[in-house]
Amino acid sequence: MADSQIYRDPEMARRVSDKIKALTPKTGIVKICHVCGTHEWTISHFGIRSLLPKNIEVIAGPGCPVCILPASEVDAAMQMAKKGLVITCFGDVLRVPGSHGSLLDAKAGGADVRVVYSTSDAVTMAQVEPQKEFVFFAVGFETTAPSTAIEVQRKAAENLSFLISHRIVPPAMELLAKMDDLELNGFIAPGHVSTIIGLAPYSVFPEKYHLPTVVAGFEPLDLLFAVYMILKQISEGKPKLENEYSRGVQWEGNVKAQRLISETFDVVDGKWRGLGVIPKSTLALKQPYAGYDAIRKHNIQIQDGIDSQPGCRCHLVVVGKIKPDACPLFLRKCTPQNPVGACMVSMEGTCRVWAKTANVPNTK
Amino acid sequence: MLTLMCLAIPARVISVVGDKAQVDFGEKVLREVNVTLVDAKVGEYVLVHAGYAIQAISQKEAQETLSLWNEVLDAGKE
Numbered sequence A: 001m002a003d004s005q006i007y008r009d010p011e012m013a014r015r016v017s018d019k020i021k022a023l024t025p026k027t028g029i030v031k032i033c034h035v036c037g038t039h040e041w042t043i044s045h046f047g048i049r050s051l052l053p054k055n056i057e058v059i060a061g062p063g064c065p066v067c068i069l070p071a072s073e074v075d076a077a078m079q080m081a082k083k084g085l086v087i088t089c090f091g092d093v094l095r096v097p098g099s100h101g102s103l104l105d106a107k108a109g110g111a112d113v114r115v116v117y118s119t120s121d122a123v124t125m126a127q128v129e130p131q132k133e134f135v136f137f138a139v140g141f142e143t144t145a146p147s148t149a150i151e152v153q154r155k156a157a158e159n160l161s162f163l164i165s166h167r168i169v170p171p172a173m174e175l176l177a178k179m180d181d182l183e184l185n186g187f188i189a190p191g192h193v194s195t196i197i198g199l200a201p202y203s204v205f206p207e208k209y210h211l212p213t214v215v216a217g218f219e220p221l222d223l224l225f226a227v228y229m230i231l232k233q234i235s236e237g238k239p240k241l242e243n244e245y246s247r248g249v250q251w252e253g254n255v256k257a258q259r260l261i262s263e264t265f266d267v268v269d270g271k272w273r274g275l276g277v278i279p280k281s282t283l284a285l286k287q288p289y290a291g292y293d294a295i296r297k298h299n300i301q302i303q304d305g306i307d308s309q310p311g312c313r314c315h316l317v318v319v320g321k322i323k324p325d326a327c328p329l330f331l332r333k334c335t336p337q338n339p340v341g342a343c344m345v346s347m348e349g350t351c352r353v354w355a356k357t358a359n360v361p362n363t364k
Numbered sequence B: 001m002l003t004l005m006c007l008a009i010p011a012r013v014i015s016v017v018g019d020k021a022q023v024d025f026g027e028k029v030l031r032e033v034n035v036t037l038v039d040a041k042v043g044e045y046v047l048v049h050a051g052y053a054i055q056a057i058s059q060k061e062a063q064e065t066l067s068l069w070n071e072v073l074d075a076g077k078e
């Protein structure tokens, strides 16, 4: 493996920044949206914004699966925990606020809620304790959905069912592309979602919305190059789809994973916290696997949840309309230790990233 | 190890048995991962996301990034 330092080479970074400067229009703002929590982390952590000209804005879209997880689904998991089921979930999911508290609160109240690193850990736990009923809270985008599909198809444990909360990214990007008041000029598409889905699902953005779209990796240079490639497309007046991250993404994606997803799930309309219902954006188990659907199996009623606590501006942060420090609760009532909004929970949440890094803005 | 939901991390494949592989994340962090989704070859790298390899990556592709970057920079020269 090539040394990761080559992806952080300051000399290369300087060369790209110069190129970016040369291509930046003299007037007007160029607004580029990424849709990945790890992109936000890299951009903030390495101060990428401070390397860009003033009128280039890189904003964070709904790229963190924990931030857009609706309260109603957290509430469903809490109901299951109350019924005495063992809830297994990724660490970040534990602290996502539901309508009234989080799974962490349920755990503190005596519920059996366990953090796992991987879906397969949940399977193993269920196999070890066959007398108990387990639920895996399956949160995540296309990167994570294939692992759920593998375990559902394997029917690995009869006492394990799945609370499916997988969402798919391109429909959310389309929602942003359609927002007139956002006035986007290009997309940086998420690297590891693209590892699975490939580039084809993004073709609508250059073709229909005339937005340059570049799939990018996670090193600082990857993101600088993506910005440069977008500016170049803008200057040439030819929006297209490009892959900056060829070391992790093939044009056709991971075909086997795509097949598993489409065999296991239907794509249905679904709610995103802060964004509302997005058509054809959410995965649901297909009929042959309905027995593994935790909601059906355990007879849970999904109710409308309270997505936004008083004062919370997550719905604006999640589409990049405001920066986290414009929320009145940011680092006052809402902190990484005590998150009020979902964007403060995950290490990939925009507010959490901003709370943990000295984000030097380029616009001041 | 915390699961970052957007991130996959490269690891070197040490051994493969069925759909499981032992991989090395570097600095002696060894883990068993599921390799159903990829063609995992001993000695090569895979991108691992939450315990599942989602893509095989070769040294060649890593090198290609550098040539892609240089090409991109040179193409802007004229």
Ligand code: SF4
Pocket: A311, A312, A313, A314, A315, A317, A324, A327, A328, A329, A330, A331, A334, A335, A339, A340, A341, A342, A343, A344, A351
């Ligand atoms: S600071 Fe907290 S409450 Fe405000 S937008 Fe961010 S997560 Fe929501």
